[in-house]
Amino acid sequence: MAQRIAALVGPGTSRPRRLPSKFNRRYWIGYLFIAPWLVSLLWFDIIPFIANLYLSLTDYSVGLKIPDWVGLQNYATLFTEDDIFFKSLYNTTYYLVFSVPFRLAAALGIALLINTKVRGRGFFRTVFYIPSVVPIVATAVIFAGIFHSRYGVLNHLLILVGLDPIRWLSNPQWIKPSIIIMSVWGFGAQMVIFLAGLQAISGELYEAADIDGASGVHKLFKITLPLITPSVFFNLIIGIIQGFQVFTQAYVMIGTNGGALQSGLFYVVYLYNNAFRYFKMGYASAMAFVLFLIILCFTVVVNYTSKHWIYYQD
């Protein structure tokens, strides 16, 4: 310690120099650059999160007056008395279990095709990406027309191949599949992530496989898929988060009552009803916090298992 001080002070110096501080000019500039993000994180994420947690412990309705404290009553009601809560959770989980894998498969499949050396590759990338930038409300309106039992193109296709038409939006068994089909259509964003992952795979690996006489299928399962797992992991997490938050499609196509036998009443739609139609904001806040915990659990589980199935090139 004394040697360090001596080294800092230097020979023949009457007054010791200051020790270097962590918060020197370089650090301040760095914090300044990320300050906008920090401020937005605080203002749009952390503060609302804490406010939501607080409100979930109250009977807050609407307005600016201070609500009454009810403790865990909202959570108790949610888990012991509200059967619609469980129904909405079931509907959402059903949607998640099917929409996420289908969407990932579609995105990966198209990405694999686009990654080949074909003419007009850029055009195809654009075409397949466009649906993901079309506003969801517009998409929902379009699909409402596609699913129409009399005039919709889907039913006419079914009749063409000799099948009976389906009541897509009025039969309780087909409402969720309809929303799932619609969700798969917007795979563009995942496709772009997969494309980036595919292009990051070293060409040398494929060359070496060619030399060893590997077929296309071998290369796909032994090289491509293992090395694309980081992208799969990312898209899976995002897909799970988005899946649990499904709202606009159901709201536009089916309405806030969830359609026939409430089979299209998803979790966030029910949360919306509690917040803005029943004005039970405290209860809705509790639902929001429960949703956060559910998504967190799923994310932790997927993250924990990732070490067993994700491969990195390095």
Add this chain to the structure above:
Amino acid sequence: MRRRMSGLVVATSVCLAVLATNVFAADVTVKFMNWWGGERVDMMNEVITNFNKEHPEIIVENLVQPWDNREEVAATAIASSEPPSLIMVPRVETYKFAYEGLILPITDYVKASGIDPDEMFYAGEINNQRWDGELYSFPLPTAGGITGQYLYNTDLLTQAGFDQENLPKTWQDMEKVAEAVTMADKLGIDILGADVGTTGEAFVSWLYTNNGKMVSDDAKTLLFNSPEGVETLEWMVNFTNTYNGGVENVREFWEGVRDTNADWPYYTDRVAMWFTNVSAFGHLKTHDADMWNDTSKWGVALRPYNGNNPNAASHGISGLSFAWGYVIPKNQPKEVLDAAYTFLQFLGTNESGGCQFLFVQGRPSPVKTCNENSAYYEANPYWEEVMASLDSDVSIPVTPVQSQINDILNAAVDEVFFGVKTSKEALDEAAAKSQKILDEFWAK
């Protein structure tokens, strides 16, 4: 020098005084948030122009909103620190916001203005805007005229043996129309004789034509699971299954189209009896002018009642849904509150305000004298039938928790339509759940 300074001080003081006077006499802006879209935007702008002739110092901004997320927009607007000056909300939300102390009662303003609202408005209409003894708005449009009538297609009705001199009046007449007119194929219904509806609100509409009631007059006891209620729901389900091929068929028929589009089934001669509210007149006039102008092709009649129940009669219901009012959020400067009420009074009571706005749409006004205008008979060829429908309306008492009760009832009706429960089981269960919510509300 001293004189110059004194003169300067005096001149400055005078200027400041004049400026201060001008500040207090400055224009006030009323932000009017509403959902009068489509062809009604221009109509409302005309009303605002008429208002400005009398009150040039008040600027009214017509903030028309898209229908999507309406409840969220309204709730967040009223609860915000800068709410709109005046906002259009349905009755249930008026009651909720009043209960939470978010909106201004206008009782004192009305007293000061000399208006007697009970004299001016129909009782059912003005009472829909009262909560806990205070008045919060003037109604516009009518809360009535929602379910008390249907529009018919004459050509299609003749297939069932009815005509304009002999219209369907009972449930049993409706069955004849459905049997004769409804045509369906593998893709669903193509021509619809009649649709009884498959929602909770449709059930309540028919309940009152079977001498039933949804709730007691004091709004504390639910009554929809009475024997009349069970009979009504059973009739609705049997009608839908027998004549319309089931609930899915009839819901798909109405999917994807709106009465604000030219391809609405009634405008394309595919519906014999269309149960709708009085806004239909404006839409019909706009989207099928040929039909509107040929009164031999269409008409208006009262909602059919249960001919097998000697105590039943034709009734509409009012106040369960819509029953729009225009509320003033409290959190505003006094001059804005005053200006908002001034515009509200013009909109709700003036002949060049709400009266004109509804007249051009061919729909009735909640103001009695407006409906006595003989020009209405020229504007709407079925004006007498519309008045008769308004007279038949029963105002349903509601509470701020009505949305929850409506959803529970809706889910119960759905379960019966899909064969999950019997009418009695579903209604009893719904009544029990809803009564619990109602009891909790009244216990506060």
